[in-house]
Amino acid sequence: DFGMMTYDPAFMNTASCRSSITYIDGDKGILEYRGYPIEQLAEKSTYLEVAYLLIHGELPNQKQLDEWTYQITTHTFVHENLKQFCEGFRYDAHPMGMLLATTGALSTFYPDANKIDDPEIRYSHVVRLIAKMPTLAAFAYRHARGMPYVYPDNDLNYPGNFLGMLFKMTELKYQPDPRIERALDILFILHADHEQNCSTSAVRAVGSSQVDPYSAVAAGVAALYGPLHGGANEAVLRMLRRIGTLENVPAFVEGVKNGNERLMGFGHRVYKNYDPRAKIIKKACEDVFEVTGTSPLLDIAVELEKIALEDEYFVSRKLYPNVDFYSGLIYEALGMPVDMFPVLFAIPRTSGWIAQWLEMTQDKEQKIARPRQIYTGGRTLDYVPIGDR
Numbered sequence: 001d002f003g004m005m006t007y008d009p010a011f012m013n014t015a016s017c018r019s020s021i022t023y024i025d026g027d028k029g030i031l032e033y034r035g036y037p038i039e040q041l042a043e044k045s046t047y048l049e050v051a052y053l054l055i056h057g058e059l060p061n062q063k064q065l066d067e068w069t070y071q072i073t074t075h076t077f078v079h080e081n082l083k084q085f086c087e088g089f090r091y092d093a094h095p096m097g098m099l100l101a102t103t104g105a106l107s108t109f110y111p112d113a114n115k116i117d118d119p120e121i122r123y124s125h126v127v128r129l130i131a132k133m134p135t136l137a138a139f140a141y142r143h144a145r146g147m148p149y150v151y152p153d154n155d156l157n158y159p160g161n162f163l164g165m166l167f168k169m170t171e172l173k174y175q176p177d178p179r180i181e182r183a184l185d186i187l188f189i190l191h192a193d194h195e196q197n198c199s200t201s202a203v204r205a206v207g208s209s210q211v212d213p214y215s216a217v218a219a220g221v222a223a224l225y226g227p228l229h230g231g232a233n234e235a236v237l238r239m240l241r242r243i244g245t246l247e248n249v250p251a252f253v254e255g256v257k258n259g260n261e262r263l264m265g266f267g268h269r270v271y272k273n274y275d276p277r278a279k280i281i282k283k284a285c286e287d288v289f290e291v292t293g294t295s296p297l298l299d300i301a302v303e304l305e306k307i308a309l310e311d312e313y314f315v316s317r318k319l320y321p322n323v324d325f326y327s328g329l330i331y332e333a334l335g336m337p338v339d340m341f342p343v344l345f346a347i348p349r350t351s352g353w354i355a356q357w358l359e360m361t362q363d364k365e366q367k368i369a370r371p372r373q374i375y376t377g378g379r380t381l382d383y384v385p386i387g388d389r
Ligand code: SDX
Pocket: 193, 194, 196, 197, 198, 227, 228, 229, 230, 232, 256, 261, 262, 263, 264, 265, 266, 267, 268, 269, 270, 317, 319, 322, 323, 324
């Protein structure tokens, strides 16, 4: 809805659309999905229930939740040809690159992919995308390790089914640890939506051309792949490993302050206070480590945070831990390899992307995305023959 566009002199802080899905107050560190505080949802809800809330605008009753869960569960499988498509990728392909390709390829498997005017067909795309992302993500994981793919086990819940497709190694039924399942479910809740961030803006912009939702969500995967966005949790782990010991922390902080390093997992375009998700993830970290055993990297992360919250360089720039600072530590503890971290962001963010896409397609005043520019080039120049240049 770029008719609404108003921009401030900084130009970059442009209001691009109306939305009633997610509310953020960056100065107060507030995040609400459809008006519900993220702290309550992380403590009391499940990812599938939160996905329903984002899509439908209200919390489901038991009958609605059961129907929603049944719909998602019965759509977790992907077409056999898509599995063969994956088998054609290089083994060293980054899982996010594979997810980008397979998400976009979904549009070629459904003849009604572009029929987005029909509400029922539109809703079927919503269900398919939320249901199939864990399967595509698990295929990418197994492919990169030369392992046979594991098909969904619909007796398991949403996070458990994903863990099974990743880690099942025998014919025996996969039995995930409920504490690991719950930790992953909380991470999925925290990553589900975040207003008009880079990848969601990409989904809205591409979707505003009325392309099919699979291609629009693939644009979100592409944007999330970047190290400044969804790739940040992967970059945090690599940064903590590179620091290596507590003794190296002060030298690294000096490197940040003189511009040679970037403190990945810190800073945010909107939060100029503590990212509320980071607080919840830090607590979840401690809970998971009770199960898996702690990581020496946590001590380094806590020390980095302690220094940064007191140091003028970070305080003056309002740099606080964001959602990515601690999430990588949990993923590592859950046995996830670093290259899967952005993929773990894409799975739950699919419900936010598709909720925003749905809201946009139902907004009758929606126009095709057409951001304006501040032109800084030359004007009305005469053509110069090449011999005179
Ligand atoms: C996500 O938008 C969303 O909602 C995103 C997200 C979501 O849920 O969708 O929340 C997920 O992407 C979280 C952010 C993950 N990225 C990182 O952790 C990468 C590291 N952080 C940054 O690169 C940076 O903080 C951004 C990109 C997140 C935000 O950048 P801004 O707001 O454009 O900040 P800036 O570049 O204008 O920086 C202001 C100052 C600069 O210093 P000066 O030029 O004034 O001297 O702060 C400095 C920057 O150099 N700065 C940092 C820093 N982030 C900003 N210095 C060191 N380390 C950092 N991380």
